Amino acid sequence: MDNKLPTLKEIARRLKFSVSTVSRALHDHPSIGLRTKMQVQQLAKELNYEPNQSALFFKQQKSHTIGVILPNLKEEFFSQAINGIEDVAKINKYSVLIGQSHDDIDQEKQIAIAMKNHRVDGLIVSISKHTKNYDHFTGLLKYNIPVVFFDRVPDLPNVHKVASNFNTGTRQAIEFLIAQGHRRIGVINGPEEMKSGKERTNTYMDVLQKKKIKIDLSLIVNTDLTKESTWNAMQELLALKRPPTAILTVNDYVALDAIQYARKAKLKINKDICFVSYANLPITNYLEFPPLASVEQYPYEQAKKATEILFELLEKEKNDDKKQTTFKNILIEGQLVIHKK
Amino acid sequence: MDNKLPTLKEIARRLKFSVSTVSRALHDHPSIGLRTKMQVQQLAKELNYEPNQSALFFKQQKSHTIGVILPNLKEEFFSQAINGIEDVAKINKYSVLIGQSHDDIDQEKQIAIAMKNHRVDGLIVSISKHTKNYDHFTGLLKYNIPVVFFDRVPDLPNVHKVASNFNTGTRQAIEFLIAQGHRRIGVINGPEEMKSGKERTNTYMDVLQKKKIKIDLSLIVNTDLTKESTWNAMQELLALKRPPTAILTVNDYVALDAIQYARKAKLKINKDICFVSYANLPITNYLEFPPLASVEQYPYEQAKKATEILFELLEKEKNDDKKQTTFKNILIEGQLVIHKK
DNA sequence: CAAATTAAAACAATCGTTTGCGCTTTGCCA
DNA sequence: TGGCAAAGCGCAAACGATTGTTTTAATTTG
Numbered sequence: 139m140d141n142k143l144p145t146l147k148e149i150a151r152r153l154k155f156s157v158s159t160v161s162r163a164l165h166d167h168p169s170i171g172l173r174t175k176m177q178v179q180q181l182a183k184e185l186n187y188e189p190n191q192s193a194l195f196f197k198q199q200k201s202h203t204i205g206v207i208l209p210n211l212k213e214e215f216f217s218q219a220i221n222g223i224e225d226v227a228k229i230n231k232y233s234v235l236i237g238q239s240h241d242d243i244d245q246e247k248q249i250a251i252a253m254k255n256h257r258v259d260g261l262i263v264s265i266s267k268h269t270k271n272y273d274h275f276t277g278l279l280k281y282n283i284p285v286v287f288f289d290r291v292p293d294l295p296n297v298h299k300v301a302s303n304f305n306t307g308t309r310q311a312i313e314f315l316i317a318q319g320h321r322r323i324g325v326i327n328g329p330e331e332m333k334s335g336k337e338r339t340n341t342y343m344d345v346l347q348k349k350k351i352k353i354d355l356s357l358i359v360n361t362d363l364t365k366e367s368t369w370n371a372m373q374e375l376l377a378l379k380r381p382p383t384a385i386l387t388v389n390d391y392v393a394l395d396a397i398q399y400a401r402k403a404k405l406k407i408n409k410d411i412c413f414v415s416y417a418n419l420p421i422t423n424y425l426e427f428p429p430l431a432s433v434e435q436y437p438y439e440q441a442k443k444a445t446e447i448l449f450e451l452l453e454k455e456k457n458d459d460k461k462q463t464t465f466k467n468i469l470i471e472g473q474l475v476i477h478k479k
Numbered sequence: 480m481d482n483k484l485p486t487l488k489e490i491a492r493r494l495k496f497s498v499s500t501v502s503r504a505l506h507d508h509p510s511i512g513l514r515t516k517m518q519v520q521q522l523a524k525e526l527n528y529e530p531n532q533s534a535l536f537f538k539q540q541k542s543h544t545i546g547v548i549l550p551n552l553k554e555e556f557f558s559q560a561i562n563g564i565e566d567v568a569k570i571n572k573y574s575v576l577i578g579q580s581h582d583d584i585d586q587e588k589q590i591a592i593a594m595k596n597h598r599v600d601g602l603i604v605s606i607s608k609h610t611k612n613y614d615h616f617t618g619l620l621k622y623n624i625p626v627v628f629f630d631r632v633p634d635l636p637n638v639h640k641v642a643s644n645f646n647t648g649t650r651q652a653i654e655f656l657i658a659q660g661h662r663r664i665g666v667i668n669g670p671e672e673m674k675s676g677k678e679r680t681n682t683y684m685d686v687l688q689k690k691k692i693k694i695d696l697s698l699i700v701n702t703d704l705t706k707e708s709t710w711n712a713m714q715e716l717l718a719l720k721r722p723p724t725a726i727l728t729v730n731d732y733v734a735l736d737a738i739q740y741a742r743k744a745k746l747k748i749n750k751d752i753c754f755v756s757y758a759n760l761p762i763t764n765y766l767e768f769p770p771l772a773s774v775e776q777y778p779y780e781q782a783k784k785a786t787e788i789l790f791e792l793l794e795k796e797k798n799d800d801k802k803q804t805t806f807k808n809i810l811i812e813g814q815l816v817i818h819k820k
Numbered sequence: 821c822a823a824a825t826t827a828a829a830a831c832a833a834t835c836g837t838t839t840g841c842g843c844t845t846t847g848c849c850a
Numbered sequence: 851t852g853g854c855a856a857a858g859c860g861c862a863a864a865c866g867a868t869t870g871t872t873t874t875a876a877t878t879t880g
Binding site for chain 2: 827828829830831832834835836
């Protein structure tokens, strides 16, 4: 009953050849006679022989698997990213191991360890929103497991990373709002740890300065991306003596919460107050009151690029072990997408 | 430079013990002396020794990995399901390999083959919306790879499966609509291949009959779940001499498209026409005009249950090879959730 | 004190595949 | 006919860990 999988040994036994001959025959090795090759290949086909990948992984010290660690899959940004990773992996005949940190640093560490133990050949990572220490990732380099970060990347020079260039998109977004006549523009950022927040703020200030608009720091608030925190931020902003007429939010999910709050506060969206955000979720198409515009961050492309870099690294590792340490730091230009109503 | 990972052999070499002694020492085997154990364990810790999983997978003929094949991750239903799978896998110290079929049968087959080659220990599957032939899954049983289906399950008796009981939820939904005064209730189903459609239709007709409401088959339409197809369905339904005042849609995504169409047709949602659907996506909370109610299908629980069954099968396989073929067929009761406005 | 018992560690096989090397057996040429 | 190369195949090691069996050494027992 127990349908044992056929092995080289089994084929060799039946044909009275040695295992090595069978192996070579199946690989079309020149030192094997034609008759032998034919016999072996035919029997292999009959028995439905498939090389045991576990054995190969073991022997080649390669798992033909890449690991992916990201905050979660329920955000469409990340589920689209996975597609980019899967597509590149498939081309390279690699499998994809997934772990979600759920924005929890401990889980992130655990997953990193599990991935290492599983001997993944490489890792694609988007860090949790609170990660400040990257030892659990940089440590992997000692195990010869290359790591490429995307989207949420560490603020370190000596890592490979692919991220959005928020600069361009942010600039476009703010200029767009100013062109629409807004002068009091609020900013809802993520946690302070997230590098993107500082960049956003800097660009914001730069544009306002250039346009000779007075900067009011009370218009810039941080959140931890939760709904509650966003509502607090909104409350704070709307309680200002001169509340903002437009708000730039760190991503679409936060925008949704912010819009919900504004509606509860009886504000007319896109009239009393406008929103511009990041990510450009398809779901916004279904909203009655979507953000005016969104900075598209091309998750698929980001993840794809990151994975391509990873495979380049794997390739390089194979060829020369003296790895020249030039760290890739790719920026994908965000693009403002204005939602038509 | 090349930081070779420590192996048993390395530890043995340094301590002048044999490999087997080292192995046993690390496993606290009684036949190893205390002094030796201490020495070995200390050096192991120093060198940061971790057993090579690839070698173990190979030797044990187990990959400690389960595969997951599902249509896509961008639907929140599935990304929540993944959480259920991951959680159970984590408890059992298993890794999760993911493949998306993107509702394409060929890709589904390819992924199934890749999973087999990767020697996953088991498989969790939600089939593509058009899959009618299940050979690429049933064939895996010969390789001793158990398969458990969830949500979108094959209509076969001899497989393990976990699915929603649409019956209860559908009954609740239609009774709810009737209680609201609706008499012309439309149904937008998925593709005919999907088993759930027939069940939905049957329940629909059953409830209507019991409530003595005349059944009009032109109120029931099939779609392939795309936006275009949904819009066509809506057009068809609204063009009826007596169009429906309420519509039951196969899932929330279809409901969103249908609602969008209705709004373009200048219908007032929840007044001229109501929608009830399946899945209960969190995103509906943000909609101005959400479906009146949704049948929650508990994706996390479904997937969790499926994974638990898979591990039971793996456990059973380990103990006795004469696998008694009682196939699990679990139904998770759907529950109507009425959205408060 | 020799024999029996036991503790502690080494030996060796095994999982499936690949691959460098060595061994036969041809056939060919001088 | 002796020598030699090439063709065709087998041997054995290797990857890292586990585990049944055997060996060695130490200790107890009669």
